[in-house]
Amino acid sequence: MKKLHTTTATTTLALLLLLVLLAATSLRVAMAGSAFCDSKCGVRCSKASRHDDCLKYCGICCAECNCVPSGTAGNKDECPCYRDKTTGHGARTRPKCP
Incomplete structure (x- = not known):
């Protein structure tokens, strides 16, 4: 059961990191004239x-x-x-x- 919780937490963290990277990229494009x-x-x-x-x-x-x-x-x-x-x-x- 502990291994499943660790895998879920790792997956959630990876998705959150990906979301932050995508948001930063789109912000940079939006700020560029x-x-x-x-x-x-x-x-x-x-x-x-x-x-x-x-x-x-x-x-x-x-x-x-x-x-x-x-x-x-x-x-x-x-x-x-x-x-x-x-x-x-x-x-x-x-x-x-x-």
Whole structure:
């Protein structure tokens, strides 16, 4: 009976480890930007003083809206979803997308 319990525990542990590995792999893929967003955000953030932050938020907005306004600034009317994303609520609300 003890051998059966050990085998079950080992199998459960192996399945749990496999599940963790699969979850980590899918998270890494989800966090990687698409070629479309990477190229559009690269242009959008090319002149930004905080380049890494710009790329991060632009990538988030692009993934949610499937568009990025042309140019390095302005033109947000080309993409209303991108334009209307904000952080926070109330008095501390600011535009989320660069």
